[in-house]
Amino acid sequence: MQVAGLFNFVTNAMLRILLIEDQRDIAANIWDYLEHHGFVMDHAADGVNGLRMAMDGSYDVIVLDLGLPKLDGLELCRMLRDAHRDTPVLMLTARDTLDDKLAGFDRGADDYVVKPFAMKELEARIHALYRRGRLQQGEVLRVADLTLDPVNLSVQRGGQTLTVTRAGFALLEALMRRMPHLVRHAELAHALWGETGGDIATLHTHLSMLRSIIDRPFEDKLLHTVHGFGYRIAEDRDQ
Numbered sequence: 001m002q003v004a005g006l007f008n009f010v011t012n013a014m015l016r017i018l019l020i021e022d023q024r025d026i027a028a029n030i031w032d033y034l035e036h037h038g039f040v041m042d043h044a045a046d047g048v049n050g051l052r053m054a055m056d057g058s059y060d061v062i063v064l065d066l067g068l069p070k071l072d073g074l075e076l077c078r079m080l081r082d083a084h085r086d087t088p089v090l091m092l093t094a095r096d097t098l099d100d101k102l103a104g105f106d107r108g109a110d111d112y113v114v115k116p117f118a119m120k121e122l123e124a125r126i127h128a129l130y131r132r133g134r135l136q137q138g139e140v141l142r143v144a145d146l147t148l149d150p151v152n153l154s155v156q157r158g159g160q161t162l163t164v165t166r167a168g169f170a171l172l173e174a175l176m177r178r179m180p181h182l183v184r185h186a187e188l189a190h191a192l193w194g195e196t197g198g199d200i201a202t203l204h205t206h207l208s209m210l211r212s213i214i215d216r217p218f219e220d221k222l223l224h225t226v227h228g229f230g231y232r233i234a235e236d237r238d239q
């Protein structure tokens with residue numbers, strides 16, 4: 001990819017993670033770290049609740065502990081796959097034995113990490129699973145003649161490749177995942193900076209730069225300002 005250098009990053013924009021883990025301290029550590037890095041988190045503390053949420057929710061990745069009360073991780077994973085839910089599953093295992101790992105894959109887990117693990121490693125595995133899942137689905141986000149490819153990190157409009165900044169890509173991905181709906185300032189700030197926040201003036205500046213790239217050279221405007229609330233991407237007139 002010729003522009004790979006420009007896009008040597010990953011974005012956590014709006015990735016929804018379901019964490020199924022019964023140990024409160026481990027769950028809290030994972031939650032805090034991932035939320036701080038821009039993920040949207042949900043948590044279940046036992047296998048039954050975890051399965052219910054995994055069945056209902058539209059999660060991008062499920063982080064699943066192997067040893068859980070009520071329903072263990074392997075069984076949960078098997079039931080999820082039996083119900084044709086193909087959300088990528090990253091298994092957490094304290095038991096570093098080959099048998100456990102193989103059993104996990106046999107029941108539909110996609111990858112595993114062995115406790116204790118570094119949070120950075122967990123984050124990297126989540127990204128790898130997410131990208132792999134998207135790649136298999138061939139998902140490209142599209143509105144009118146604008147496309148965003150989350151796997152190859154490319155943005156095109158009218159068949160022409162556009163060069164967007166890291167911040168612009170994260171914002172555009174967050175907006176396109178929710179189109180045509182409004183994405184509020186706080187959500188956009190979260191997509192960009194995670195829990196560390198950032199100021200609204202800088203956010204507006206990033207969106208203004210994004211607009212100059214994806215909209216200004218083109219007749220139909222797709223990025224709409226909803227004054228006082230946020231922004232939306234849609235193929236229609238400003239509201």
Ligand code: CA
Pocket residue numbers: 021022023065066067068
């Ligand atoms: Ca456990």
